[in-house]
Amino acid sequence: MLTRREVLKTAAVGAPILLGSGNTGLLGQSGDSGQSPRRSPFRTPLRRPAPPTKLNRWNASDTEWKLAWDIYYEAAAPDSARAPGQCHCINDAVPVWPRLIPAQDAEKLKPTQDVDYYQIVMEEMPGVEILEGLSTTVWGYFDHPYDLEAELAPWVAREVPGPTIEAVRGRPVIIRFVNRLKAGDTLARPGESPDTCIHGHGCHTPPQSDGYPTDCIPGWSGYGRPHTRVYVHPNDNDFPSTLWYHDHTNHHTARNVYLGLAGFFILRPHPTAEGRDALFRQIEDQLPGGNYDVPMVFQDRLFNEDGSLNFPDFNHDGTLGDTFLVNGRMQPFLTVEPRQYRFRWLDGSNARVYGLAFSQSPDSARNALPFVQIGTEGALLPRPAVRTIAEISMAERLDVVFDFAGYRQQGITQVYLVNCLEQTDGRGPDDFELDECTPLVRFDITDTISGGVDHSSIPSILNPELVRDETGEWMYPGFSERDVPRDASGRPKERVFEFDRSHGMWTINGAIFGPHRNDTPGGVKLWKTMEGSRPEIWRLVNKSGGWVHPIHIHLEQFKILNWADSDTGEIRLPEAHEAGLKDTFLLHGDETVRVLTTFKDLNDHFDNQPGVLQDYVFHCHNIDHEDMDMMATNRLFTDDAPPPDPPRCYEPTVTDAVPESEE
Amino acid sequence: MASSRRALFGLLAAPVVGAWPTMAERRQARITTRRPGRSREAGFFPNVTLHTHDGKRVRFYDDLIKGKVVAINFMFTSCASFCPRATANLLKVQARLGTHLGRDVSMLSLTVDPARDTPEVLGKYAAAHRVKPGWQFLTGASADIDRIRQRLGVFDDDPDKTQHTGILTYGNEATGTWAAMPVIAEPAVIARALTRLLSVDPAAALRPQ
Numbered sequence: 001m002l003t004r005r006e007v008l009k010t011a012a013v014g015a016p017i018l019l020g021s022g023n024t025g026l027l028g029q030s031g032d033s034g035q036s037p038r039r040s041p042f043r044t045p046l047r048r049p050a051p052p053t054k055l056n057r058w059n060a061s062d063t064e065w066k067l068a069w070d071i072y073y074e075a076a077a078p079d080s081a082r083a084p085g086q087c088h089c090i091n092d093a094v095p096v097w098p099r100l101i102p103a104q105d106a107e108k109l110k111p112t113q114d115v116d117y118y119q120i121v122m123e124e125m126p127g128v129e130i131l132e133g134l135s136t137t138v139w140g141y142f143d144h145p146y147d148l149e150a151e152l153a154p155w156v157a158r159e160v161p162g163p164t165i166e167a168v169r170g171r172p173v174i175i176r177f178v179n180r181l182k183a184g185d186t187l188a189r190p191g192e193s194p195d196t197c198i199h200g201h202g203c204h205t206p207p208q209s210d211g212y213p214t215d216c217i218p219g220w221s222g223y224g225r226p227h228t229r230v231y232v233h234p235n236d237n238d239f240p241s242t243l244w245y246h247d248h249t250n251h252h253t254a255r256n257v258y259l260g261l262a263g264f265f266i267l268r269p270h271p272t273a274e275g276r277d278a279l280f281r282q283i284e285d286q287l288p289g290g291n292y293d294v295p296m297v298f299q300d301r302l303f304n305e306d307g308s309l310n311f312p313d314f315n316h317d318g319t320l321g322d323t324f325l326v327n328g329r330m331q332p333f334l335t336v337e338p339r340q341y342r343f344r345w346l347d348g349s350n351a352r353v354y355g356l357a358f359s360q361s362p363d364s365a366r367n368a369l370p371f372v373q374i375g376t377e378g379a380l381l382p383r384p385a386v387r388t389i390a391e392i393s394m395a396e397r398l399d400v401v402f403d404f405a406g407y408r409q410q411g412i413t414q415v416y417l418v419n420c421l422e423q424t425d426g427r428g429p430d431d432f433e434l435d436e437c438t439p440l441v442r443f444d445i446t447d448t449i450s451g452g453v454d455h456s457s458i459p460s461i462l463n464p465e466l467v468r469d470e471t472g473e474w475m476y477p478g479f480s481e482r483d484v485p486r487d488a489s490g491r492p493k494e495r496v497f498e499f500d501r502s503h504g505m506w507t508i509n510g511a512i513f514g515p516h517r518n519d520t521p522g523g524v525k526l527w528k529t530m531e532g533s534r535p536e537i538w539r540l541v542n543k544s545g546g547w548v549h550p551i552h553i554h555l556e557q558f559k560i561l562n563w564a565d566s567d568t569g570e571i572r573l574p575e576a577h578e579a580g581l582k583d584t585f586l587l588h589g590d591e592t593v594r595v596l597t598t599f600k601d602l603n604d605h606f607d608n609q610p611g612v613l614q615d616y617v618f619h620c621h622n623i624d625h626e627d628m629d630m631m632a633t634n635r636l637f638t639d640d641a642p643p644p645d646p647p648r649c650y651e652p653t654v655t656d657a658v659p660e661s662e663e
Numbered sequence: 664m665a666s667s668r669r670a671l672f673g674l675l676a677a678p679v680v681g682a683w684p685t686m687a688e689r690r691q692a693r694i695t696t697r698r699p700g701r702s703r704e705a706g707f708f709p710n711v712t713l714h715t716h717d718g719k720r721v722r723f724y725d726d727l728i729k730g731k732v733v734a735i736n737f738m739f740t741s742c743a744s745f746c747p748r749a750t751a752n753l754l755k756v757q758a759r760l761g762t763h764l765g766r767d768v769s770m771l772s773l774t775v776d777p778a779r780d781t782p783e784v785l786g787k788y789a790a791a792h793r794v795k796p797g798w799q800f801l802t803g804a805s806a807d808i809d810r811i812r813q814r815l816g817v818f819d820d821d822p823d824k825t826q827h828t829g830i831l832t833y834g835n836e837a838t839g840t841w842a843a844m845p846v847i848a849e850p851a852v853i854a855r856a857l858t859r860l861l862s863v864d865p866a867a868a869l870r871p872q
Contacts, residue, residue: 190838192859251844251856313841314816316830503745503829504817505845512845515852628830629845 036303036323039132041331042442048294049263049327052118052143052163056111064145067119068111071176075100075230081208097208100230102607114171119144121178122196122261124185125158130330134307137186138260148178148225160328161297162263169240169277170270173233179217180226187259193219196256199248200265201395202377202583204237206606207614210554213250214515234605238557239379239581240268240280242295242344242397254319254350254623258311262348264295288342288401288456297348298440299325318351318426318624326440333442338408339454345398350623353429355421357389358402362416362439365389369415372458375399378557378581380462385577389420393550393586395621401458408445417441426624428548466580477530478598479559484535494537495520499620501544506620506630516615516646519632523642526614527600535598541566542587550586553618557581558595566590584621599636611643708814711807716785716800723811732768732860734833735815736846739776740788744825748847750792755850757795760857765797768857773811775827777802835860
């Protein structure tokens with residue numbers, strides 16, 4: 001269904017401006033009788049979640065410094081990552097991760113060094129006003145720079161999404177997450193302990209801090225000290241990028257993320273380091289920054305009459321909502337100056353794919369206003385790409401620049417960001433409906449730019465390392481198809497993963513997720529130096545009969561080699577806006593993509609002890625599919641071979657392969 | 664625990680699924696499936712009449728679901744491809760549940776081929792697989808079983824029976840906690856998920872009794 005990428009541009013007269021009926025836009029109703037209470041849009045300003053309190057900053061209190069050191073000791077202890085005696089999450093497969101901070105890093109990650117320390121609690125929060133006049137209870141991440149027994153500070157926003165982690169390349173971020181979700185919470189599933197784990201999506205994180213789905217922080221009993229776990233992010237991604245963090249608990253991710261467990265993680269160039277960061281700074285300083293750099297996460301939700309969140313129990317296709325939230329508030333407005341802005345878009349919905357456009361009209365994109373896409377999940381694009389309407393699927397990020405100046409000069413004071421992709425089924429979107437869009441944000445353009453002049457510009461080359469040289473390859477190493485090992489007939493070797501649906505279950509190469517069962521035969525080599533390193537090509541094949549799957553792979557960012565039709569094999573090369581690095585790939589029905597990367601740990605942040613598992617997952621990011629075990633394990637190894645699957649406390653079962661049905 | 668929700672919108676009448684449904688009926692069926700779960704509402708689970716493999720006549724909601732911790736899957740006895748695997752896996756779950764099965768937790772397997780799977784046929788199937796009390800195989804009117812599948816979100820509008828759902832729906836009706844996972848997930852995982860719903864320490868529950 002590649003025609004969906006086409007943009008219709010007609011010279012139609014502007015449609016009459018109907019102010020949309022608030023949240024129940026014409027698009028994307030869940031299609032049945034469940035409807036949220038209706039409210040008018042554009043009543044609240046767009047929220048920008050603040051960063052958490054850095055515990056080891058220069059003017060931190062004694063309490064905060066002590067906390068930072070507590071966190072360090074917890075993470076650096078020799079047996080810090082051993083699962084507790086009863087891993088509450090799923091089973092008793094104990095991951096063989098001895099430490100949260102590997103021995104070689106323990107000295108470097110002390111709070112006195114160039115490291116950021118934070119403490120974030122997961123907690124139930126009642127009283128959030130998302131629908132005007134109604135009170136919603138959520139589960140959120142909250143900044144908590146104090147002792148665990150203390151209450152949340154009064155100035156911490158009681159809203160979701162959670163604090164935005166502002167990180168820079170090369171400066172590790174160490175966060176102690178505290179699970180204060182209780183079995184007795186309103187939103188807790190009765191009788192169950194609300195365990196949780198946190199995944200830094202797109203982050204280049206060692207395995208024990210990546211949020212493997214069965215490696216959870218147990219829920220709180222309500223008495224004494226809640227369980228905690230320290231997550232270590234070295235921040236050695238190749239490029240600055242827009243990332244995010246969210247819950248990743250096995251079988252409960254869809255619900256937990258829906259209830260509010262998500263937040264931004266923005267990775268910028270290091271402010272003073274030389275080398276590549278100097279180049280990144282030089283480019284990013286030209287782009288709009290500071291107040292003019294706005295992250296936006298789109299989430300659709302369904303509410304009950306009393307304002308509580310409605311998460312359907314028996315929906316396995318994908319959860320859709322009819323109320324459109326941006327940064328946790330329903331269809332907000334944003335006052336903007338007449339100048340360029342950088343927006344970082346994140347589709348944080350469970351199952352909704354969006355078609356985003358700027359428009360003068362809240363419900364039509366017939367004359368969409370063009371914008372410039374400058375980045376994807378993993379990096380800035382080699383060159384800017386002009387777009388009019390952009391499709392974005394779950395967990396994908398788009399970095400864009402939009403200039404309000406020209407419109408203000410014409411006397412236009414309001415511009416809308418609209419979603420024009422209709423979706424009524426969790427399995428996938430329908431079609432672009434340019435006359436039936438749902439407004440997401442209203443931009444109110446003021447008269448003057450503070451400071452008088454807009455100094456920002458978009459460089460014509462955004463990412464020189466990703467621009468193709470005369471041989472067609474990138475300067476940045478590790479993404480060259482030439483370096484991929486060849487098979488006997490001379491073709492580049494590939495790993496093939498087929499996504500299918502069998503008996504109502506989603507499978508990857510015929511199997512469902514089995515905790516710590518390696519699904520990459522032979523393991524995947526983790527390179528410690530670029531010299532001699534070999535990239536891998538993964539072929540992701542969607543043959544699930546029309547279902548749409550955005551496939552996300554943990555740990556690394558990938559280059560797209562080509563798309564293809566799963567049946568005919570017809571190839572399509574990536575377009576200009578797909579020419580960068582991505583970690584999430586939207587596979588439409590019968591679509592295949594070939595992607596390439598080198599799995600690496602160049603700065604030696606991973607544990608190298610023999611027998612230590614280095615397991616990551618890759619999965620569909622329709623979170624309801626992910627919960628139904630549409631996920632697989634990718635086992636990395638450094639030396640000769642990967643370790644075998646770990647023993648369970650109970651006898652191992654047969655493999656989880658689904659047999660072919662006989663016809 | 665959760666406050667009861669009033670039925671604000673009339674419950675949609677389940678479409679008749681006798682002859683193969685029309686497009687309108689299929690869309691209606693999907694609508695019913697995607698209805699936000701209001702499992703605590705009266706009438707959410709159809710109280711249809713079913714027959715167990717030992718010949719008893721039961722009402723689905725009143726006798727099998729109400730107040731109970733259950734695991735529900737779908738099968739048919741002449742299924743050669745997938746069901747043997749699913750049943751074998753569930754037998755391991757039966758083993759792990761030990762004395763919980765029948766006392767606190769019940770397993771229900773409903774046939775999607777009621778024409779052939781009479782109570783006698785199901786009885787033989789259960790005996791052959793050494794199914795213990797607490798795990799019941801059930802049959803009934805085709806339309807009723809389809810309605811149950813729709814309510815549980817596992818109805819597939821594929822007339823090919825061999826492609827019926829492999830999803831195991833499980834929950835605690837008393838607390839309104841429902842979830843699902845593939846029926847071929849690891850038996851320890853399924854058994855733990857069920858015993859967690861009993862509000863007891865799950866690891867202790869699964870140790871030998």
